[in-house]
Amino acid sequence: MQPNDDDLFLESPFSNVAGQSSAKCWAGRPKVHDSLLRVKRALSRMTDSTLDLMWASLGAGKTHTLLHLASLLEDRSFSNSGTIAVFVEMPEQVRNFVDVYKRIISASPLDRLAEIIGNCPTSKLLDSVARAANVIRHGNVAQRQLVTEWLAADRPLLKDLRQLTGITQRIEEDIAATDVLCCIAQACALNRVRLLILVDEFQRIGVLKPTAQRKVLSCLRSVYSRTPSYFSMVLSIQSLLEENALKFIPPELATLLGKKPTISLPEMDQPEAKEFLIGRFEFFRRGHYAGPATAPFDSEAVDAVLHCIHDDAGMALNPREILQAFALVYSQAEHPNERITASEAVEILRATYVTRREA
Numbered sequence: 001m002q003p004n005d006d007d008l009f010l011e012s013p014f015s016n017v018a019g020q021s022s023a024k025c026w027a028g029r030p031k032v033h034d035s036l037l038r039v040k041r042a043l044s045r046m047t048d049s050t051l052d053l054m055w056a057s058l059g060a061g062k063t064h065t066l067l068h069l070a071s072l073l074e075d076r077s078f079s080n081s082g083t084i085a086v087f088v089e090m091p092e093q094v095r096n097f098v099d100v101y102k103r104i105i106s107a108s109p110l111d112r113l114a115e116i117i118g119n120c121p122t123s124k125l126l127d128s129v130a131r132a133a134n135v136i137r138h139g140n141v142a143q144r145q146l147v148t149e150w151l152a153a154d155r156p157l158l159k160d161l162r163q164l165t166g167i168t169q170r171i172e173e174d175i176a177a178t179d180v181l182c183c184i185a186q187a188c189a190l191n192r193v194r195l196l197i198l199v200d201e202f203q204r205i206g207v208l209k210p211t212a213q214r215k216v217l218s219c220l221r222s223v224y225s226r227t228p229s230y231f232s233m234v235l236s237i238q239s240l241l242e243e244n245a246l247k248f249i250p251p252e253l254a255t256l257l258g259k260k261p262t263i264s265l266p267e268m269d270q271p272e273a274k275e276f277l278i279g280r281f282e283f284f285r286r287g288h289y290a291g292p293a294t295a296p297f298d299s300e301a302v303d304a305v306l307h308c309i310h311d312d313a314g315m316a317l318n319p320r321e322i323l324q325a326f327a328l329v330y331s332q333a334e335h336p337n338e339r340i341t342a343s344e345a346v347e348i349l350r351a352t353y354v355t356r357r358e359a
Helices: 030-045 062-073 097-106 110-118 127-138 141-151 158-165 174-190 202-207 210-226 242-246 251-257 270-284 299-312 319-332 342-350 353-358
Strands: 050-056 083-089 194-200 231-238
Touching (some): 030 050, 050 242, 050 251, 062 083, 062 194, 083 097, 097 174, 097 210, 127 141, 127 174, 141 158, 174 194, 174 231, 202 210, 202 231, 210 251, 270 299, 270 319, 299 319, 299 342
Parallel strands (some): 050 231, 083 194, 194 231
């Protein structure tokens, strides 16, 4: 959807691709938002390192919820020192912890971390990490590029690494990757900055070979045990039931969850789904907009679409299905920026949704 001056939205409200541009948008589902605010309050009041679990079915909005939580926690108004939130997706094929570490580093704000590390006494740091931070802050382009490759566990030439930075070894083993991540987390803690790692699709760990799974979990547990304050993780798991989601959390990590409630994203009923859609529309409206909340859809058209998705097609009312259905109607409506009636919406949908169920 390419907006014009006459469009009702600055950009498409129907996108199912979670991203930073829409991370601040929260529509409907007040109970879920309360859960996120609970996490935010807890992290603002405690220095302890924490682990939280989020679970939901496919299409429920897990990725967007993680990004929204990150936007809440990075708001400096809730913490004097702030939070560094790093979003990563669990790799589909993991051989060892280094594979996970690479994703964490590639998603991290290295310039900010370098400043934080530079504020710490060198006696509290690994020499290699202190050198890397100093190069990022003060080195030339070639030196910064070399150190970035080193931090990301790539394979820079050791000769160049020693000559330009003074670092003598690459990050090639799980122990080295764990040591570097612990050092970064500890530097954040010394500066009273919380390092928060948000891991999407954590259920993928369940398909790993036992050896790889043990390696990853052991290293994660080591980071916690060596960083008792200002370090947090939120693990997002695709699951229909909480008890099944908990099966992906081994005993060495389950102890960190304790008895606090998990974050779940249940299916919406039709009033909740309508509230969700209106909230999405509101977030993406042009600043001067003062028209009907459901435009370009009639209010009755919204009800009809939701009925068609849930009752006629037998599909779940979750963000993915809702946005896909309304995107389909919007894209095929005769006058999408004027008025889409219930009859027109149903005619468009029935060709796809009801036929799909009958097939």
